[in-house]
Amino acid sequence: MITTDKNQSASVIFILLGFSDYPDLKVPLFLLFLTIYMVTVMGNLGMIVIIRINPKLHTPMYFFLSHLSFVDFCYSTGVTPKLLENLVVEDRTISFEACLTQFFFTAGFVVIETFLLAVMAYDRFMAIYKPLLYTVSMSQKLCAFLVAAAYSWGILSSLIFTYTLIILSFCGTKVINNFLCEYTVILSASCSDKHFSEIIFFIVSNIDALCTLFVILTSYICIFVTIMKMHSGSGRRKAFSTCASHLTAVTIFYGTILFLYCVPNSKSSWLMVRVTSVFYPVVIPMLNPLIYSLRNKDVKETLKKLMNIEASTQ
Template sequence: MLKGNLSEVTEFILAGLTNKPELQLPLFFLFLAIYVVTVVGNLGMITLILFSSQLHTPMYFFLSSLSFIDLCQSTVIIPKMLVNFVTVKNIISYPECMTQLYFFVTFAIAECHMLAVMAYDRYVAIGNPLLYNIMMSYRVCSWMIFGVYIMAFIGATSHTVCMLRVHFCKTDVINHYFCDIYPLLELSCSDTFINEVVLLCFSVFNFLIPTLTILSSYIFIIASILRIKSTEGRYKAFSTCSSHISAVAIFFGSTAFMYLQPSSVNSMDQGKVSSVFYSIVVPMLNPLIYSLRNKDVKVALNKFFERKFFL
């Protein structure tokens, strides 16, 4: 990678979230706890869906895929981030930085489109319940998951290839806690116009398409719910969407703040806080949101523990 890039910089220093010494140890334990909860929550969700026959439906098939994405996203970022809190300089080599960038972008894009797929699934379930099993067959669901990852790999490959052509000279301190696109472009001593165009195009596509899909799905969902005569039926239909709405609001809100605004030093400092939400907090919250607010998951969890401890 380095030879092709012709950069003088062979390694970077990650600045981290803060340079205040008194905050380093508390933040280390905070993010270590977040990572443990994230791993346990997402692995637990995947395991529960895998071994609970009542959760073998398209909705939970997508949810297990989302949990896998969240687990990988956290693992790409947090372990290296924790090093920053216990060392004087958190050094990351150029190849490691490009690898981290590639996988971060892959799972970030995948999460955007996975949330859109889940919104469409809820639309079909509520708007066309009689045709649900046909429209969301195992084959259709598999192709949708495949499409999500294809778009993610294309986006990540494009961003990484563009970053490999950028020259990094003397400045090697990344104003972030991981290798992200904007902080790396700030260090460039070469023209970044192509990178910025690619970033803008992919950001709009990977934000606009899922957002429009989610909004249109929920417009039809609300219209379908309003046609339900019983109050109990309306509440049940809406409750199946409430967890997804919460996850979408947190993820897309923080992502839009980071990527759909002009790049600057001030916005980057604010962006570090924003990126904590979509890269660290959201992967931790998703399994909690879907378990605490989902009756089916609670029932499956109780049955799982009953089989585990009483059989």
């Protein structure tokens, strides 16, 4: 029985339609996504380098931010190259194994990012609630543990999701009205009973979402209460400014997810679904380093120094 399922799965071919029904937009979309990807790579890798070379940035907040940049880079790299390829080639097929591999990595990085955002919210709470004990409370060991926990749970969740797909049998050719391999699309191509897989996916994904949202909302409620108790107006503004970048990133990230799942499943909404799907794995990884760098004086100063050094060498 296992051999039969493997043979069936090996013969499965997915066709990623992407934006093929808009042939006139192929070249503009290719140039747009290529530009976005280049900015994403330079922005996230640049953020990691800046944090590493500037001793002022060797703090818990920037430690978490460097890992967020790494995850964004990997997440975008797992999706964008295939999107660019499908815009220039006629053969948009992808094998079952390649589709499953793309899903495994993208799902893992999504879960890791959600938990990193929750960890960063907790970090901002500790910085505002106990500023004098901040360096003691957020020790290097604790920061390393929190990051390791985020990666471990992300990998575990992705393994669980992927396993619930591998145990199914697949057959035939499946047309995907999108540009990436998503769980529901792969699941819909199955020829066997999907009830168990759907239940496991529902439970694990909701645990991931609810746990991270609980930490983020609780942290920001406590932050807001703490800021409101401050008597100094300048202290309030400074406290709000330290949270502004992270809160913006969280709002865009979860806002996009909520919007994507709230769009009705109809033919007229497919374009909106694809546009939102592009924004989620392609645009957000580009926005995060811009959001954190534009509102951060230390990052700006480091960038200016690097530019001055480069100019002097020339």
